[in-house]
Amino acid sequence: MTVLLTGGMGRSAKPLAERLHAANIPFLIANRSGVVPEPFRDRGVQFDWLDSSTYRLPFEADKSIDRVYLIAPSSGDPIPPMKAFIDFAIQQGVKRFVLMSAAPAPIGGPMMGKVHEYLDSLGVEYCALRPSWFFENLVFSLAAWIREHNEIANAVKSGKIGWISNEDIADVAFKALTDSAIEHNNPIMVGPELLTFAQIADLFTDILGRKIAYREVTPTESKEIILKQGRTEEFAEMKSKLEGLLAEGLEERCYYQADFVGKRTMREFIEERKAAWEVGHA
Ligand SMILES: NC(=O)c1ccc[n+]([C@@H]2O[C@H](COP(=O)([O-])OP(=O)(O)OC[C@H]3O[C@@H](n4cnc5c(N)ncnc54)[C@H](OP(=O)(O)O)[C@@H]3O)[C@@H](O)[C@H]2O)c1
The missing domain is CATH 3.90.25.10 (UDP-galactose 4-epimerase, domain 1)
Structure with missing residues (x-):
C-alpha cells in the first residue's frame, strides 16, 4: 500500500504527510516541482493537474500506489483534469480516493460537489471530506x-x-485513507x-x-x-x-449539520x- 498525496505541502496535505510519516505508511507527495522539504525530501514527485503527461510519474515512482488524496489544482476549471486523473489512477490500480471538498458543497453541487458525484458514480471506495473554513x-x-x-x-x-484546525481535518483524512473500511464517506466537519x-x-x-x-x-x-x-x-x-x-x-x-466536531x-x-x-x- 502506498498513498499518493496531491496538494503538495499545502495547508491540508502537510499535516496528513506528518501522520503518514509517523505511522510508517509509504506515501508520495505530488506537486508541480517534485521538490518537497525535509523530512519528506525523498517523497516528492512531479505532478501537474493541468499537464496530463505528468499523471504517470507518481505511478512510475511507486508501483504500489492504491490510495490517493485529492486536492484540486489552484487555478483553472478543476473538474476536467480531476476526472481525467481519477480515471487514469483507477487504471493504475487505485482503489480508494479521499477528496477535499467543502462543507457547503453537497454531492452534485458546484466545484468539488461535481468531483464527489463522479467518484460516487464509479463504484470506487471514497470519502469526500466537507470541512468548514481552515484556521490556516x-x-x-x-x-x-x-x-x-x-x-x-x-x-x-x-x-x-x-472554523476547523487542519490538524483535526488531517486526523479524519488519515483514518479515511488507512482504515480497513471508510467510516463515513461524506462528513461535514467543523471545529x-x-x-x-x-x-x-x-x-x-x-x-x-x-x-x-x-x-x-x-x-x-x-x-x-x-x-x-x-x-x-x-x-x-x-x-x-x-x-x-x-x-x-x-x-x-x-x-x-456537522458529522465531525474537531477539538x-x-x-x-x-x-x-x-x-x-x-x-x-x-
Ligand atoms: N481554505 C479553506 O478554508 C477551505 C475550506 C474547505 C475546503 N477547502 C478546499 O481545500 C482545497 C485547498 O486545499 P489546501 O488549502 O491544502 O491548498 P493549498 O494550501 O493552496 O495547497 C495546494 C497545493 O496544491 C499544489 N498545486 C496547486 N496547483 C497545482 C497543479 N496544477 N498541479 C499540481 N499541484 C498543484 C500546490 O503546490 P505547488 O505550488 O508546490 O505545486 C499547493 O501547495 C480547495 O479545494 C478548497 O476548496 C478549503
Missing part, C-alpha cells in the same frame, strides 16, 4: 493586514463560521466553536495584548482590500462574493502561530 486561512489572508493595520476588515459582518470575525478580533486583542478591531465593510470595499494585499482580481472577486454568502449564514447552517480551538491556534501576527513568519 487566517495566516494566509489576515496576518499581514493585522500586523500593519491592527484590524480585520471584511464583509462577513455578523456571519459565523465553524468546536462557531465564531464571528468580531469574536476572532477579540481573541487577537487578548492574546497579542494590543487592540485588534473588527471593521465591517461592503463586498466592494472588501474586494479593494483584498487587491491591496496583492491577490489577483479573480481571487478578490470570488472571496468578496463569498463573504456576502457567509454574512447570510452559509457556513453557520453547515455547523448545525482544537481558535485560541490555541492563534497562540501557537503568534509569530505570524507579530513578525511575519508562522
Whole structure:
C-alpha cells in the first residue's frame, strides 16, 4: 500500500504527510516541482493537474500506489483534469480516493460537489471530506493586514463560521485513507466553536495584548482590500462574493449539520502561530 498525496505541502496535505510519516505508511507527495522539504525530501514527485503527461510519474515512482488524496489544482476549471486523473489512477490500480471538498458543497453541487458525484458514480471506495473554513486561512489572508493595520476588515459582518484546525481535518483524512473500511464517506466537519470575525478580533486583542478591531465593510470595499494585499482580481472577486454568502449564514447552517466536531480551538491556534501576527513568519 502506498498513498499518493496531491496538494503538495499545502495547508491540508502537510499535516496528513506528518501522520503518514509517523505511522510508517509509504506515501508520495505530488506537486508541480517534485521538490518537497525535509523530512519528506525523498517523497516528492512531479505532478501537474493541468499537464496530463505528468499523471504517470507518481505511478512510475511507486508501483504500489492504491490510495490517493485529492486536492484540486489552484487555478483553472478543476473538474476536467480531476476526472481525467481519477480515471487514469483507477487504471493504475487505485482503489480508494479521499477528496477535499467543502462543507457547503453537497454531492452534485458546484466545484468539488461535481468531483464527489463522479467518484460516487464509479463504484470506487471514497470519502469526500466537507470541512468548514481552515484556521490556516487566517495566516494566509489576515496576518499581514493585522500586523500593519491592527484590524480585520471584511464583509462577513455578523456571519459565523465553524472554523476547523487542519490538524483535526488531517486526523479524519488519515483514518479515511488507512482504515480497513471508510467510516463515513461524506462528513461535514467543523471545529468546536462557531465564531464571528468580531469574536476572532477579540481573541487577537487578548492574546497579542494590543487592540485588534473588527471593521465591517461592503463586498466592494472588501474586494479593494483584498487587491491591496496583492491577490489577483479573480481571487478578490470570488472571496468578496463569498463573504456576502457567509454574512447570510452559509457556513453557520453547515455547523448545525456537522458529522465531525474537531477539538482544537481558535485560541490555541492563534497562540501557537503568534509569530505570524507579530513578525511575519508562522
Ligand atoms: N481554505 C479553506 O478554508 C477551505 C475550506 C474547505 C475546503 N477547502 C478546499 O481545500 C482545497 C485547498 O486545499 P489546501 O488549502 O491544502 O491548498 P493549498 O494550501 O493552496 O495547497 C495546494 C497545493 O496544491 C499544489 N498545486 C496547486 N496547483 C497545482 C497543479 N496544477 N498541479 C499540481 N499541484 C498543484 C500546490 O503546490 P505547488 O505550488 O508546490 O505545486 C499547493 O501547495 C480547495 O479545494 C478548497 O476548496 C478549503
